[in-house]
Amino acid sequence: MGATKVENFTNKHNAIALMAKALGHPARVAIIDYLLKVNSCICGDIVNELPLAQPTVSQHLKELKNAGLIKGSIEGNSICYCIDEKAIARLQTYFDNISIKLENKKQLLLIIK
Amino acid sequence: MGATKVENFTNKHNAIALMAKALGHPARVAIIDYLLKVNSCICGDIVNELPLAQPTVSQHLKELKNAGLIKGSIEGNSICYCIDEKAIARLQTYFDNISIKLENKKQLLLIIK
DNA sequence: ATTCTTTATCGTAATATTGCAATATAATAA
């Protein structure tokens, strides 16, 4: 017990959960925010920006990368990180669809009444 | 150590992380999906729908409620749960803004080149 | 009043996450 029963849920639900989980920590939201501001940067820049030690930032970057939210490219002896638009687009579509469905339901209820 | 240093991050980042974290488990994504389909339901319906025991479902509902993603209203001896549109709208806006900013950056780069 | 139904809470075990010091790795600079 204790571990999530991933195999009991759909791929879609697991995929959304994986991305959402990656954004489930303020440091990682802050990293995304920073990357959005500077377009791309190296790990050290984020270490200077956040109140966390280098290994901790490296770990958060690893999780964001693992969830597909960012991608890194080797640039000399450092690694250049940037947001992966595809993951953001997927999350955007997910929440857009929920909003649309909720709005449709609301309109239907108004018509019925 | 071990606990998230919530006090070191902005309210905005903490707020997004709180909602994202709530969706960071496939069971909770599945609950939102189900609520979207049936509009509103009671805990027992979700217990029948998911491969999880009643206390586990109750706990997941508590977390979704705590993050503001769902709301419950007492209905006789059961509790009627539904999606809280405000939280969804906030997340939708968050991802829309990221997408817009990424798109703007892309356009700018095209102009410069 | 007693039973049934529905949900929440408690207690607990298993596992995951967070954070960092120390260290490893790998490319660059001297």
Next chain:
DNA sequence: TTATTATATTGCAATATTACGATAAAGAAT
């Protein structure tokens, strides 16, 4: 070659999460 720089990994302690059986709480039905 030997620093130096930039990241990643390891190891570990503190804490959080996940899951569920047992049980409590509270309204509904008999």
